[in-house]
Amino acid sequence: MSGRWTKCSWLLALAIPCAAQAQVDLTGLDRDMAGPRAQVLVLGSVHLGQLPAAPAPGSLDPLLDRLAAFGPEIITIEAIPGEECDLVARHPTVYGADYCPSTDAARAATGLDVPAAIAEVNRTLKHWPAQPTSAQRRRLASRFLAASDRASALVQWLQLPEGERRTGDGLDDALVAMLEGFTTRADESYQIGARLAARLDLPRVYAVDNHTGDNTDVEDVQAFGQAVQQAWDAGKAELSALQAQEHALAQRTDLLPLYRYINRPDNLEMLADLNAGTAMRAQSAQGYPQIWVAGWEIRNLRMVANIRATFRERPGARVLSIVGVSHKPWFDSWLGQLQGVEIVDAEQVLE
Template sequence: MKTMIAALVATVSLSAGVMAQELAFDRARDNTPVLYFSGVQSELAGGATEVLVLGTPHLNGMRDEIPLADLALLLNRLEAFAPDLIAIESAALFNCDIVRRYAEIYEGVANRYCTDPTPALAGLDLDPVAARIALYETLRNLPDTLEPAQRRRLAALFYATDDANSAALQWMHLAPDERVEGDGVNADLVQRLNQRLGSHNETVSIAAVLGERLGHQRLHPMDDRMSQIAYVFSGEALSPTLREMWQQNPVGMGPIRQALAETLGSPEAVLAYYRELNSAALQRGTVDSDFGPAAQNTANDNITRHYLAWWQARGLHMAGNVMSAAAAEPGARILVIVGASHKSYFEAYLDQMHDIELVDLDTVLHD
């Protein structure tokens, strides 16, 4: 399967022009960083923190191509990696609080990327600040074994603090007859959590399912939606300029992604698909067909550089949030589940840390 897909990618790449010259990056001797931090510090207390970055399509848009049952082999390989922490592409920390508070600046961001915490806040009879304080106090004092009532309350606290995916993980830990009202969970929240368990979103179908298998108590949201501030002065010209740039670019990834999707249809095919999606060739193609051209485009006063700035700022914040999550567990194994276009940037950012050792995904997802 892997060989077949590799041949397919090569064929479609040639027809689409993807094998055109790669974008060049100048490396002038007099403007390099004073120090390079790539790699892992040789003397490191507690050992390196191992990070595996899984680039993924957004599975909500691939319900027909990738049924939940076809994730079985992928989940088995990730379970064997046995991460201690799982980081997900979901709004982190106080992101939703801020984009709601400044809705006139972050227009539409909260509605698109944040769940409504109102049902959980009502069930807990707490305001957002009190709910967040209660969550951290609870997490600092978690017992080794949680009773159903404790899990229900923890699910409500996570949902109330804009972490619906960790709430779903706690709900998964409960037996079906324990997924009931009480302990801060009202009827509205029961319905929302039950519905979320069937989500195709990779934050649930991969991350929460894997977290439940491994006995994790939470997921770690890392996405940064405050980076949308990069667009505040972009005006209406950015979107049409980007569309025109993508249409004119001869290095198009759409045909390759479509060809890969057509190979799906079994757990084995899904595993091969993920290996190819995370390959150096496809990662290079993403840069050469999207963010590289955005850096080069001169239309409308170089406005596509706004898009590039947003992408890079968002990625840097996400990498920083992973480092914050890693702080409490030096030497842990971390699985980062992120949109495939982020993978190459994410690995480059994390490789600059003193104590991060990147794990080869293809080795983990071996046949």
């Protein structure tokens, strides 16, 4: 009898680690959630500045109409937050020097460095009136510029009457010229994010990009880049076909079909494989392509966390995240795993 029990105990001991490795299913924790779930729409975008030609005036209006109908209360963009810009500036040996646009002009006009400007922006928005004056908008725009939040500054600028888009209240000639330049710059953060936020009378957009985890530390940077590019070359023909169709659609006077095309699930699946799948399959003595994917995943994870933070105190919020289309599969997957979050079908919104 003793031998039998010893054998059974030994078998049980072997089974326990297997049971301990079983994953806990978190997907149903919000099944009985009190209150509405957050609705998150991830819009995959081309980088407008990388198109062969700048979008024609009004070509984004049909897209903006569809997004406005969704009614986002929070809009996030693929831009680096001022907090990260300040962090990087304090650690040049870790991140390098060429990272964020200079805020020197805004600091000269306002007397505020990035941390002080962020603090003033936060204080201002806590008591932001329903009907702000033009002076209040100009002042907040200047603080956003000092906080390295250019798109939010443009949101305030666009909500000013034409005659009130002038110097004063922290805006000098240099900052006014900067804001006027943003109104026509081919950048989705401005032409989609900021314009839509202004149209919906939102006070700001939220920058959520992050590069603190993909500053890869390898001995031979050139060899690293070559190895990753060689991995991507395995899907070069498919990528070229995808980009050719994008460029053809980008020449139209209505860019809504372009956004429908790039947000199609079949194209997103192909793009995800061309981006990360080819790298994971590539042979490399140093594992360079796989190292790149690790940095890509860290970047996306931190961006998703930044998005989550924008509606942390707002359960049930309607959120629009505008991001380069390569990120969308990761955003949809990881945001969809969060408690109390429901991913909105971009195809349905755009149709």
